[in-house]
Amino acid sequence: MANSHQAPKGTRDFYPADMAVRRHIEAAWRGASIRHGFDEIDGPTFEHLGLYTVKSGEGIVNELFSFRRAGGENDYALRPEFTPTLARMVAARGSALPVPTKWFAVPNFFRAERPQRGRLREFFQWNVDLLGLDTPGADSEVIGTAIAALEALGLKQGDVTVKLSHRGAVAGALRAVGVPDEQLGAAFALLDRRDKLPPEEFAKRAAALGATGDLGEAITRLARATAPASAGLDGLARDVGVPAAELGALEALRDALRAAGIEDWCQWDCGIVRGLAYYTGVVFEIHAAGERAVAGGGRYDGLVELFGGPHTPAVGFGMGDVVLGNLLRDKGLLPADGMELLPRPDVFVVAANDAAAAQMPSIVSSLRRAGLHARHSYKATRNVGKLLGEAGKSRARFAVILGDGCVGAGAGGGTGAGMGEVPGGIVQLKDLGSGEQRELPMSELISALKS
């Protein structure tokens, strides 16, 4: 391999089979989005660097691919996520947008991380956002859209779990042990890192938050509290250590999930926090055993305001193609060879002699003008066996054999009269699935292929 140029670290080349897999996933995303009433949007691939420090701080710059035009003064960054662009687009339209506004996007993103399983430097992520409503029904609709896409890809209930929590409900539990309101954010962060910190460090930080009760014990309780979404909330309330009445937000969400028929996919998990500070209500992640989270999202009622827009309640999620692709492969839901996902030709045309070959270009053109996916051999050989082999490999449904007036099933060993006179003449139409072959006039070919 004398190729001295390599693709940049953490990027992928999409050869046809890979591209077919990518389109397969994107088709499921788009289909679920559209069926649920979302409209597709997109924004620029790069933004002003400052857009990304608004909500994430300067620290994020290390995770970005940022650049400055030669001789320019503005700093830009390749987009690492969609939410800032979305918030900017919403803010720019002010209150002119309908309520609700339901948008989705399937952009590529760039993060300057060290690649590892499920994490690359360029990836595709499906973003779904519902703006303008702060109802449990909106939360449920967004979650249902994610599930619909996973189902379309062949995943079943039990393959993945939607783990749900609610910032409001968890905040209630934290307040119950005396965490002051201004420390709730820090307490969330600690809950998020509960199992990553050494026990002493965890205890030290818990003690520093000024709770009147044992915060460490309360956080551990929260981190362990799980229950099926279909079950009553009494048990979860007991595990969390609050009266069931405190979990009203979960009850309303549970009712919405039940109405949408997806509660059996869902599980309460108070250990789900999401790293971002801006989540204000429901937060959720979709997990499968042995993989990173397939998707994550939640309610962020204050974010559009943060970017200069009107107060806009919103709920949304992101689902990346890398982890999802790994999961589908592990579950045997992707073909071993992605070529199987490419569009199948309707017809593959071969010529059995030179006269027929001369007619091929105009015949193939007319098939294509008629809307058919038509391919043909580029080989010089007139060996019909080889040509049909090629037709078979193309996965075409039918082969059309031109100039084959005297050989083959049903042809009856003609005299050779008419060979080469394809227009108006006879062609052989072979069903490559069944092997059946019949002859018909050229004039009937298109209607035969379209029926």
Place this chain on the structure above:
RNA sequence: GCGACCGUAGCUCAGUUGGCAGAGCGCCAGGUUGUGGUCCUGGACGUCGCGGGUUCGAGCCCCGUCGGUCGCCCCA
């Protein structure tokens, strides 16, 4: 940014104590004035990731570098 393991044909890999770079699959062409995804024969394809070092001689040993894989940090 840190650590571990790995880089030989398009793909999967073999390659002995350091001694002339191999196989299968795939691809291309013939066997076949002819009906497919079978078979037979032949062919093309390699600076052994790249650069340096040790050696009479390096795919093999040493150093560096670039990739890949898997962890850590981070995770929008």
